[in-house]
Amino acid sequence: MQIKELQIKQICNKHRLNLKNYKLIGEKMGAFNLNILLDTKQGKFVLRIENDKRFKNKKQEYEILKKLDGKFGPKVYYFDDSNLIIDGDYLIEEFIEFGEHPPSEPSNEFILAMAKFYEELHRIKVNILDVKVYTSYQLKPGFDEDIEMIQQSIAYLDKKQREIIEDFISKVSRIVNEHNEIFTSRTQMSLIHGDPTRRNIFYQNGKVKLIDWEMARYQIREWDLAFFVWSYDLDKEQKRFFLKESGYPLNEISNKQFNLIYLLHCFGIQAWMTERLKLVEEGKIDTNLSNSSKEEILQGIIENNKIIETAISLFEIS
Structure with a gap:
């Protein structure tokens, strides 16, 4: 999945987010999603875009996170499967600023x-x-x-x-x-x-x-x-x-x-x-x-x- 800056701006505009900056989360893409950190005037969010069309479950992910409402993971705010801006489903969720990744040797x-x-x-x-x-x-x-x-x-x-x-x-x-x-x-x-x-x-x-x-x-x-x-x-x-x-x-x-x-x-x-x-x-x-x-x-x-x-x-x- 390749996404252009214009498309990121269009997504933000659609959901009334005033984009200041953005960057890819992680050095490389995951197997199933492209994750982009959105730094906006409304706060920081994560744009998650499906990266494998054989694995279409963004709607299910959105519905589960909506039900959990931030208790076990990020809050989720928007979901779009219209494919009007990009060729793929996406959601926008809370950017987690909590703790750190655990050590490789578990305590x-x-x-x-x-x-x-x-x-x-x-x-x-x-x-x-x-x-x-x-x-x-x-x-x-x-x-x-x-x-x-x-x-x-x-x-x-x-x-x-x-x-x-x-x-x-x-x-x-x-x-x-x-x-x-x-x-x-x-x-x-x-x-x-x-x-x-x-x-x-x-x-x-x-x-x-x-x-x-x-x-x-x-x-x-x-x-x-x-x-x-x-x-x-x-x-x-x-x-x-x-x-x-x-x-x-x-x-x-x-x-x-x-x-x-x-x-x-x-x-x-x-x-x-x-x-x-x-x-x-x-x-x-x-x-x-x-x-x-x-x-x-x-x-x-x-x-x-x-x-x-x-x-x-x-x-x-x-």
């Missing part, structure tokens, strides 16, 4: 803060009959999409990495088939953020706020919890502390449910990275503008393979 205080954040966020629930998402409790549909994504991209990996991932597909397929119905007794889904990476978290005095809610949705809460454990590479003690403080039950069935979602999260990350590699190789992602170079993606795939192998080892494969 117990930070882990506790995130656990309590999730405990409160996940209390926001919907009955499963109120949303058309029943298949989301079944694991196979999403897993099959990840397999398809990998199969379309795997040719760009070397022979060794292809063989490793193909073996994973076989093993994880058996695990999913055996546990596909493990969540179907639940009657509610929680609101989840969906992307607790370090750059999306602001932390201060035991409190956190999260930005980038494009992955937010109603789902089983394990997706948030597993993503956090993966993102910060929590050890066994840290993971137990985090899950306990988030109100997650520590019993045999819950442990299996968490391990299953953790495995599928790691596999989904692998699908996303292999697709990113394919898009880079095909020249569809400008590595000068995106967050990942080809080398970084390849290294990430190799490192994630080790994590997947460990996650698979937690299951007895028939």
Whole structure:
């Protein structure tokens, strides 16, 4: 997505904002959004523009943030899907000036803060009959999409990495088939953020706020919890502390449910990275503008393979 200064000014004028200055937030664009800091006479705001037309969820992000009204993240003010000024949906939200990004090595205080954040966020629930998402409790549909994504991209990996991932597909397929119905007794889904990476978290005095809610949705809460454990590479003690403080039950069935979602999260990350590699190789992602170079993606795939192998080892494969 390329945007001109004139278009930024037109967007501000449409929403009665008197623009003084603007700049791209972050050195490079994210995978799904272009974020621009708007410095206006009315204050500072963030203009978030969709950066991937296959991933159209700006309206959902806007509606969720509107409902939260600044409690867990930024307040949101405007949404536009008319495509009259730019070729893409956008929203305008509050510019968060709270705390700092957490350290790369998580402290117990930070882990506790995130656990309590999730405990409160996940209390926001919907009955499963109120949303058309029943298949989301079944694991196979999403897993099959990840397999398809990998199969379309795997040719760009070397022979060794292809063989490793193909073996994973076989093993994880058996695990999913055996546990596909493990969540179907639940009657509610929680609101989840969906992307607790370090750059999306602001932390201060035991409190956190999260930005980038494009992955937010109603789902089983394990997706948030597993993503956090993966993102910060929590050890066994840290993971137990985090899950306990988030109100997650520590019993045999819950442990299996968490391990299953953790495995599928790691596999989904692998699908996303292999697709990113394919898009880079095909020249569809400008590595000068995106967050990942080809080398970084390849290294990430190799490192994630080790994590997947460990996650698979937690299951007895028939």
